[in-house]
Amino acid sequence: MINKLVEEIQKKNAPIVVGLDPMLSYIPEHIIKKAFDEYGETLEGAAEAVWQYNKGIVDAAYDLIPAVKPQIAMYEQFGIEGLKAFKKTIDYCKEKGLVVIGDIKRGDIGTTSAAYATGHLGKVQVGNKKYSLFDEDFVTVNPYLGTDGIKPFIDVCKEEKKGIFVLVKTSNKSSGEFQDRIIDGRPLYEIVGEYVAQWGEEHMGDTYSYVGAVVGATYPEMGKVLRKIMPKSFILVPGYGAQGGKAEDLKPYFNEDGLGAIVNSSRGIIAAYKQEKYSSFGGANYADASRQAVVDMIADINGAIGR
Amino acid sequence: MINKLVEEIQKKNAPIVVGLDPMLSYIPEHIIKKAFDEYGETLEGAAEAVWQYNKGIVDAAYDLIPAVKPQIAMYEQFGIEGLKAFKKTIDYCKEKGLVVIGDIKRGDIGTTSAAYATGHLGKVQVGNKKYSLFDEDFVTVNPYLGTDGIKPFIDVCKEEKKGIFVLVKTSNKSSGEFQDRIIDGRPLYEIVGEYVAQWGEEHMGDTYSYVGAVVGATYPEMGKVLRKIMPKSFILVPGYGAQGGKAEDLKPYFNEDGLGAIVNSSRGIIAAYKQEKYSSFGGANYADASRQAVVDMIADINGAIGR
Numbered sequence: 001m002i003n004k005l006v007e008e009i010q011k012k013n014a015p016i017v018v019g020l021d022p023m024l025s026y027i028p029e030h031i032i033k034k035a036f037d038e039y040g041e042t043l044e045g046a047a048e049a050v051w052q053y054n055k056g057i058v059d060a061a062y063d064l065i066p067a068v069k070p071q072i073a074m075y076e077q078f079g080i081e082g083l084k085a086f087k088k089t090i091d092y093c094k095e096k097g098l099v100v101i102g103d104i105k106r107g108d109i110g111t112t113s114a115a116y117a118t119g120h121l122g123k124v125q126v127g128n129k130k131y132s133l134f135d136e137d138f139v140t141v142n143p144y145l146g147t148d149g150i151k152p153f154i155d156v157c158k159e160e161k162k163g164i165f166v167l168v169k170t171s172n173k174s175s176g177e178f179q180d181r182i183i184d185g186r187p188l189y190e191i192v193g194e195y196v197a198q199w200g201e202e203h204m205g206d207t208y209s210y211v212g213a214v215v216g217a218t219y220p221e222m223g224k225v226l227r228k229i230m231p232k233s234f235i236l237v238p239g240y241g242a243q244g245g246k247a248e249d250l251k252p253y254f255n256e257d258g259l260g261a262i263v264n265s266s267r268g269i270i271a272a273y274k275q276e277k278y279s280s281f282g283g284a285n286y287a288d289a290s291r292q293a294v295v296d297m298i299a300d301i302n303g304a305i306g307r
Numbered sequence: 308m309i310n311k312l313v314e315e316i317q318k319k320n321a322p323i324v325v326g327l328d329p330m331l332s333y334i335p336e337h338i339i340k341k342a343f344d345e346y347g348e349t350l351e352g353a354a355e356a357v358w359q360y361n362k363g364i365v366d367a368a369y370d371l372i373p374a375v376k377p378q379i380a381m382y383e384q385f386g387i388e389g390l391k392a393f394k395k396t397i398d399y400c401k402e403k404g405l406v407v408i409g410d411i412k413r414g415d416i417g418t419t420s421a422a423y424a425t426g427h428l429g430k431v432q433v434g435n436k437k438y439s440l441f442d443e444d445f446v447t448v449n450p451y452l453g454t455d456g457i458k459p460f461i462d463v464c465k466e467e468k469k470g471i472f473v474l475v476k477t478s479n480k481s482s483g484e485f486q487d488r489i490i491d492g493r494p495l496y497e498i499v500g501e502y503v504a505q506w507g508e509e510h511m512g513d514t515y516s517y518v519g520a521v522v523g524a525t526y527p528e529m530g531k532v533l534r535k536i537m538p539k540s541f542i543l544v545p546g547y548g549a550q551g552g553k554a555e556d557l558k559p560y561f562n563e564d565g566l567g568a569i570v571n572s573s574r575g576i577i578a579a580y581k582q583e584k585y586s587s588f589g590g591a592n593y594a595d596a597s598r599q600a601v602v603d604m605i606a607d608i609n610g611a612i613g614r
Binding site: 021023024032036041042043045046071073074076077078079080082083084087105106107108109110111112113115116118119120124125126127128129131133134142143144145146147148149167170171172173174175176177178179181182183184188191192195 | 328330331339343348349350352353378380381383384385386387389390391394412413414415416417418419420422423425426427431432433434435436438440441449450451452453454455456474477478479480481482483484485486488489490491495498499502
């Protein structure tokens with residue numbers, strides 16, 4: 001799957017991923033109205049609106065992008081119905097040939113991490129049968145519990161030829177409270193980065209590892225150091241756009257082959273029609289606004305990294 | 308809810324919580340057979356078996372225990388159907404008067420953490436209506452992203468009078484890889500503990516805070532230090548029993564009032580009938596074996612802490 005991700009990035013010349021993180025407040029009135037007319041102001045209605053909204057964006061932009069990153073929290077907030085929309089979104093994106101990165105930030109120990117890995121990347125055994133569950137291609141994983149928490153994911157990834165992105169340095173302001181603390185002269189995130197590089201050696205694709213890292217766009221100096229510490233790990237870069245990360249800061253996240261990073265934008269793409277720049281599209285054409293925002297983002301990033 | 312937890316612990320004289328972490332391999336043959344006869348070897352069948360197994364244990368032991376801790380990963384591994392069983396288990400345990408600690412170890416930033424908090428502790432707004440979702444009383448939260456990740460949970464907890472347990476020092480072997488690293492002369496888990504104490508000041512119950520901590524039973528020396536750093540935080544203690552933690556090691560996790568900690572056992576209780584000690588119960592009476600294991604655990608812990 002890391003090979004497919006690399007191929008798709010090259011084919012589409014687009015080292016980006018669209019974060020499908022829907023909030024009801026982003027969804028245009030006509031979609032909300034239709035869903036509520038059909039299902040009422042219910043959880044089913046909300047989930048239907050989320051799904052139709054996602055579908056519109058995917059239909060409008062799938063030919064331009066290699067991957068999507070649905071943020072499960074945005075679905076989990078609607079309970080079971082929301083999670084059905086999460087699953088529907090994953091299945092649809094895969095039908096459209098997209099690589100799906102489930103932004104789930106799970107992490108536990110031993111059999112518990114194994115259960116998460118099964119639920120999101122693997123297959124569960126029931127009697128003599130096996131079932132796929134959410135079935136993302138990659139998921140994000142939290143490293144706080146150490147190797148015990150990561151290893152069960154890697155085991156499932158090996159079976160399924162899938163991958164993970166481990167949180168190393170997150171894009172938020174308070175990420176430094178623990179991640180930047182100095183240990184033997186180096187910040188914690190560097191030490192986590194070293195573990196990612198080691199874990200990655202266990203499960204290599206053709207040129208990159210199936211074990212990648214999350215490093216926020218908002219910390220380019222740190223991105224530069226981490227790029228060197230984890231030369232074979234793909235870096236998933238959140239924080240571009242709405243969170244303040246700029247294209248000119250992104251060069252250090254890439255390797256000399258022009259690969260090695262994939263930049264995420266969520267709100268900046270999916271709610272593009274709400275920005276002044278794209279307001280002429282209006283809510284009715286929100287998906288076209290998202291497509292235009294994808295085109296602009298690709299140009300912005302390729303320009304800045306000299307691709 | 309922290310007040311209710313304290314009251315229930317006192318009333319039942321049992322500072323323990325039963326981890327409802329079902330694996331199909333734990334479930335007695337007669338339950339599996341009935342569920343598969345009805346639903347086939349399907350995800351629905353697996354979820355039904357999990358639910359019936361949980362129900363049996365809860366029915367047998369609810370009068371002895373203050374709380375349960377379902378581990379969501381064990382349900383998530385069966386996808387949507389598993390999560391329905393998770394929700395059914397929560398609702399049933401609340402009907403039985405139990406405090407429900409959702410072991411979800413979520414954690415993200417800003418609106419994303421807010422979405423998790425909504426999905427598990429709060430209510431989501433859909434049009435003019437509000438809905439409860441999974442509706443646990445407490446959840447566990449991962450601190451790696453810092454205050455940005457924790458604050459949205461505390462905000463929802465304030466509205467709902469609910470609480471969280473933040474991972475500080477986990478019970479697993481590799482927890483030390485990051486959690487024990489020395490920063491300014493002190494291990495990271497102590498620094499996280501200090502944040503927990505601070506976060507906890509923002510949302511106090513009568514005697515304890517709504518912001519608790521997870522500290523593994525397998526590290527009693529660290530438990531002793533953390534007890535002092537977070538005097539008003541309840542400590543959720545995993546790792547007793549199957550993971551190797553012993554009752555005599557648990558005293559330092561408690562305050563002088565005999566409160567301040569709640570010790571979890573999962574496999575040791577729910578799969579008690581598989582242990583030699585309780586094997587005479589047999590699979591048919593697995594729930595009675597679980598009840599006896601609860602009685603023994605309470606005596607073991609109360610004896611050791613001199614309660």
